Amino acid sequence: MASPKVGSIGEYIREQRTRAKISLRQLADVSGISNPYLSQIERGLRKPSAEILQQIAKGLRISAEALYVQAGILEHRDADTDVQTAIRADLLLTERQKQVLLDVYESFRKENEAAAATSERHRDTGKDEVE
Numbered sequence: 740m741a742s743p744k745v746g747s748i749g750e751y752i753r754e755q756r757t758r759a760k761i762s763l764r765q766l767a768d769v770s771g772i773s774n775p776y777l778s779q780i781e782r783g784l785r786k787p788s789a790e791i792l793q794q795i796a797k798g799l800r801i802s803a804e805a806l807y808v809q810a811g812i813l814e815h816r817d818a819d820t821d822v823q824t825a826i827r828a829d830l831l832l833t834e835r836q837k838q839v840l841l842d843v844y845e846s847f848r849k850e851n852e853a854a855a856a857t858s859e860r861h862r863d864t865g866k867d868e869v870e
Contacts, residue, residue, distance in 0.1 A: 748792075748810040749781040755799050756781075770798035786810075
């Protein structure tokens, strides 16, 4: 019996293939995967490896990461902000320094989100903000 995740990756691949307006045989050809194996993946009977997913992604012209997330190989992660990208790319910082900066940055963002949510609730109820 196939696990729900296995089925969902097959459904996702079929959906992407349909959107790309290509047949199962065409995707099999461009991906270098046998037609029967690809059919089994789409029907949720087989769990594809990361390598097979990469070949399928290439054939569908979508990111392999999207398929990895759908298959449960990678966890979904929100895209980094410019600040986070800059911190991670800085060659003069140690890994520990980068992590501390990212943690501080994230704490400020969460604090500001909470303050904005509180302010929004006060506006919706007509109450003045607490001083």
